[in-house]
Amino acid sequence: MIPFDFTYIRPQSSEExxxxxxxxxEAGNAALYLSGGTEIVTMARDRKLTFDVLIDLKRLPECRGxxxxxxxxxxxxxxxxxxxxxxxxxxxxxxxxxxVADHSVRNSITVGGNIAGRLPYREAVLPFLLFDxxxxxxxxxxxxxxxxxxxxxxxxxxxxxxxxVALRVPESASESTGYYRRRQKDSRVDYPIxxxxxxxxxxxxxxxxxxxxxxxxRSRRAEKALSASGTPAERSRNAVEAFDGKVQSNMxxxxxxxxxxxxxxxxxGLRQLEG
Amino acid sequence: xKEYDGLVRIELTLNGEKRTAHVSPADTLLRALRENLGMTxxxxxxxNGDCGACTLLVDGKPVKSCYTLAVDVDDKTITTIxxxxxxxxxxxxxxxxxxxxxYCTPGVILNAYALLEETFEPNPEETRTWxxxxxxxxxxxxxxxxxxxxxxxxxxxxxx
Numbered sequence: 355m356i357p358f359d360f361t362y363i364r365p366q367s368s369e370e371x372x373x374x375x376x377x378x379x380e381a382g383n384a385a386l387y388l389s390g391g392t393e394i395v396t397m398a399r400d401r402k403l404t405f406d407v408l409i410d411l412k413r414l415p416e417c418r419g420x421x422x423x424x425x426x427x428x429x430x431x432x433x434x435x436x437x438x439x440x441x442x443x444x445x446x447x448x449x450x451x452x453x454v455a456d457h458s459v460r461n462s463i464t465v466g467g468n469i470a471g472r473l474p475y476r477e478a479v480l481p482f483l484l485f486d487x488x489x490x491x492x493x494x495x496x497x498x499x500x501x502x503x504x505x506x507x508x509x510x511x512x513x514x515x516x517x518x519v520a521l522r523v524p525e526s527a528s529e530s531t532g533y534y535r536r537r538q539k540d541s542r543v544d545y546p547i548x549x550x551x552x553x554x555x556x557x558x559x560x561x562x563x564x565x566x567x568x569x570x571x572r573s574r575r576a577e578k579a580l581s582a583s584g585t586p587a588e589r590s591r592n593a594v595e596a597f598d599g600k601v602q603s604n605m606x607x608x609x610x611x612x613x614x615x616x617x618x619x620x621x622x623g624l625r626q627l628e629g
Numbered sequence: 630x631k632e633y634d635g636l637v638r639i640e641l642t643l644n645g646e647k648r649t650a651h652v653s654p655a656d657t658l659l660r661a662l663r664e665n666l667g668m669t670x671x672x673x674x675x676x677n678g679d680c681g682a683c684t685l686l687v688d689g690k691p692v693k694s695c696y697t698l699a700v701d702v703d704d705k706t707i708t709t710i711x712x713x714x715x716x717x718x719x720x721x722x723x724x725x726x727x728x729x730x731x732y733c734t735p736g737v738i739l740n741a742y743a744l745l746e747e748t749f750e751p752n753p754e755e756t757r758t759w760x761x762x763x764x765x766x767x768x769x770x771x772x773x774x775x776x777x778x779x780x781x782x783x784x785x786x787x788x789x
Contacts, residue, residue: 355653355660362633362654362700370630395657395696396677408654410701436690458691458740458762459678543761 356398362388363409368416368492368519371409375515376494378407387411387517389432389467392459397472416492416519417466426488426522431466435478438465444527446481446551449534453477456543466518470510473545476570477536479506480551480562483572485527490519508569530554533623537565537615539606547607548615552623557581559627561620566612567599580624590620639703643668644712652699659683661699662709670710670735674764681763684736685709691740691762710735717783718742718776727776729767737763741777750781 365371371387378385383406388394390412397403411417417432420441429438429447439452439460454477455463468478479502481487487502493516502521505511510518532553538544546565553560558581562572579592594617601616603609633654640649643666650665659676662668662685674682676695683694686708713719718741721727728734737760744751744759751759756777765773 355657356655358655359635360654362698364631364633366630374630391698391701392678392696395698399657399676412701455678456681456762457759458681458684458693461687461690461692462696541761 356395357401358398358404360405361407363407364413365409365411366414368414368497368517371411371414371517372492372494372515374407374409378409379515383407385409387470389417389470390434390462390464391467392455392462393467393471393473403472411466411517412464414519416490422525423522425525427525427528428520428522429465430520431470431518432464433466435460435463435465435468438478444481444485444523446484446527446530446532446534446553447478447523449536450477450480450549450551453536453542453546453549465521469506469521470512470518474509474569475545475549475564476509477546477549477564479510479570480549480564480572481527481532482521482523483562483570484532484551484553484560485523485530487521487523487527489521491516492519493517503572506570508571533626535619535622537619545606548612548619550616550619550623552580552620552627554627559624561593561623563597563616566601566616567597568602569599571597571599573597580620586621586624586628589624590617593620633700633703637700639700641702641704642706644708650699654698654700656699657695658685658697658699658702658707659694662694662707665699668709668711672732672735674733679764680733681736681740682733684739684763686739686743689743689746691743691759693762708739710739713738713742716742717787718745718780721780721783722773722776725772725776725779727768727772733763733765733767737765737773741773741780744777745780745784750785751777 363374375385385407386405388408388410412432418430421428435451439448482502530553536549549564564570575596576593579596601609652661672682674680678693678696
């Protein structure tokens with residue numbers, strides 16, 4: 355159990371959720387939005403995270419379901435990773451969502467929770483970065499829709515009181531089989547040391563990665579290098595160097611190893627996408 | 630808007646029966662089941678969402694109860710190992726020696742049960758994907774794999 359007391363709130367609308375957050379803050383209480391809860395509960399149990407109020411977003415109708423809507427595919431932020439994986443019409447999301455944690459845990463982890471949570475990998479965001487997706491956000495100043503590339507920089511840059519309602523990709527994302535590779539240190543059930551999603555787009559090759567730099571990233575400079583002329587090996591080398599960020603080195607994998615994995619994956623990705 | 634503060638009453642359907650429990654928002658479902666509702670078949674392992682000993686079914690889906698808040702399952706349907714009696718899965722685990730010490734077994738069986746409810750004849754990759762959610766220190770997993778396969782056969786035979 356969690357070794358401190360808190361209030362758990364189950365709002366029935368985004369407005370109620372935002373109001374509950376505001377009221378908690380006005381009372382001087384620390385409030386958090388809860389989605390799947392796998393991170394929050396396990397961290398709270400070890401007192402790595404504390405709060406006075408938890409506001410559960412899972413049952414909000416606007417945060418649930420997967421729908422086709424006006425040329426886009428909309429994923430409610432409370433859609434579980436297993437449901438996102440099973441949906442199948444965005445193959446890269448199926449692959450990325452289906453690799454996180456294990457199958458039972460994926461019944462609890464939500465797309466929104468994975469992206470907005472504290473763990474740095476946030477692999478579910480990769481296809482949304484790749485396909486220029488958008489996010490629907492609710493907050494004290496009302497609702498807004500923002501491009502994922504605009505609001506995601508290592509993590510989702512939400513203002514106080516805001517939460518993720520849904521994510522969208524264009525329907526064209528369903529036509530892209532793309533390229534996906536993930537590598538872990540030991541077993542399949544592990545954090546990634548390298549995850550790469552690539553897709554062929556009308557403007558060239560796109561690529562987004564997690565695990566290598568310590569955060570998910572899509573780099574237009576790297577994509578320019580991938581889409582330039584040259585052999586796959588040359589373009590991949592230039593692309594890896596073009597990413598902003600330092601390749602991380604820790605117990606899971608040294609920087610040289612991660613760089614080599616990314617390089618090889620990009621090269622193989624180019625060969626697959628270009629035939 | 631519903632607010633749960635202090636000791637609260639939750640209602641759930643537990644192994645087919647309507648039950649109530651008084652829990653705190655800080656109680657995990659694992660603790661509430663074992664300490665408030667007498668369901669000690671669900672085991673406490675890592676309490677970190679890794680080992681799967683605490684696996685049970687929430688609305689038919691396998692979930693690890695160590696990171697699930699008890700208040701979160703207010704009005705949900707829960708199945709613990711006590712709710713499975715004489716199923717094909719349990720028979721298969723006996724036939725194929727799918728357990729040794731038995732500590733991981735409730736979680737393994739519930740996960741396997743859910744797999745076979747969802748997928749009629751899971752292929753090896755599907756079985757592996759589901760069952761890698763549960764760690765076993767005793768069997769080396771071969772017995773578990775054979776048991777799941779045998780359970781699928783028994784289920785198929787029963788449904789003919």
